[in-house]
Amino acid sequence: QSALTQPPSASGSPGQSVTISCTGTNRDVGRYNSVSWYQQHPGKAPKLLIYEVTKRPSGVPDRFSGSKSGSTASLTVSGLQAEDEADYYCCSFAASNTYVFGTGTKVTVL
Amino acid sequence: EVQVVESGGGLVQPGGSLRLSCAASGFTLNTHWVHWARQAPGKGLEWVSQIDPNGNGRSYADSVTGRFTTSRDNAESTVYLQMNSLRPEDTAVYYCARGGVLYAVDMWGQGTMVTVSS
Numbered sequence: 239q240s241a242l243t244q245p246p247s248a249s250g251s252p253g254q255s256v257t258i259s260c261t262g263t264n265r266d267v268g269r270y271n272s273v274s275w276y277q278q279h280p281g282k283a284p285k286l287l288i289y290e291v292t293k294r295p296s297g298v299p300d301r302f303s304g305s306k307s308g309s310t311a312s313l314t315v316s317g318l319q320a321e322d323e324a325d326y327y328c329c330s331f332a333a334s335n336t337y338v339f340g341t342g343t344k345v346t347v348l
Numbered sequence: 349e350v351q352v353v354e355s356g357g358g359l360v361q362p363g364g365s366l367r368l369s370c371a372a373s374g375f376t377l378n379t380h381w382v383h384w385a386r387q388a389p390g391k392g393l394e395w396v397s398q399i400d401p402n403g404n405g406r407s408y409a410d411s412v413t414g415r416f417t418t419s420r421d422n423a424e425s426t427v428y429l430q431m432n433s434l435r436p437e438d439t440a441v442y443y444c445a446r447g448g449v450l451y452a453v454d455m456w457g458q459g460t461m462v463t464v465s466s
Contacts (some may be wrong), residue, residue, distance in 0.1 A: 239409055239410050239411075241392070241394075270451070272450075272451035272452075274451065274452035274453075276393070278393075283443060283456035283457065283458055283459060284393065284443075284456050285456070286449070286452055286453065286454045289449045289450065289451065289452035289454075290449075290450055290451060290452070293449075295449065295454055325392075327392065327393050329393075329395070329452070331451045334407060335398075335405070335407040336395065336407050336408070336409060337383070337395040337398070338395060339385070339392060339393040339394060339395055340392075341392055342392040342393070
């Protein structure tokens with residue numbers, strides 16, 4: 239159950255787009271269409287942004303989108319806004335009916 | 349307000365035990381998978397365990413297998429995380445979360461802090 243690999247940081251100016259990668263293996267990301275993405279502001283609980291790779295819960299802006307190719311999933315935040323500055327985590331269903339989170343990416347809005 | 353609420357955190361010595369509880373407000377937990385995740389100070393999220401609506405299906409992260417047990421009392425609409433043989437590396441904020449969508453959690457509690465220290 240090794241953590242999925244994410245870049246430690248990403249940044250962009252307001253209005254720009256930023257894409258965060260999430261690399262796993264053929265035992266998790268590559269096997270299941272079950273990647274989810276969470277946003278976490280400092281001192282707060284995580285918030286679900288994307289589930290089943292591409293689906294958005296109601297209330298999540300369509301500026302947030304997900305995709306997957308092989309064992310790497312990605313989250314794109316378009317039209318960056320100041321409130322998007324937060325930590326982002328991917329998560330995947332994995333073997334033995336378990337889950338594994340990514341290492342996390344801190345997004346900075348310049 | 350629709351939310352999940354954890355309780356039971358605190359300070360415990362290494363080797364000790366603690367039981368966390370997770371209750372729902374504004375909806376019933378009884379029909380949902382429930383997950384536990386944790387976050388050590390300044391670190392990332394780590395998935396800990398899950399339990400199915402009937403309490404028959406459970407799974408755990410390798411790091412807690414054999415030491416932690418999740419259970420539920422649907423009559424009380426409460427889910428528990430029994431933590432035994434606690435280690436300093438178990439120190440973290442523990443979150444309860446509702447598995448409201450397929451393969452993901454759509455509602456998180458505010459977390460409860462567990463500190464393992466002598």
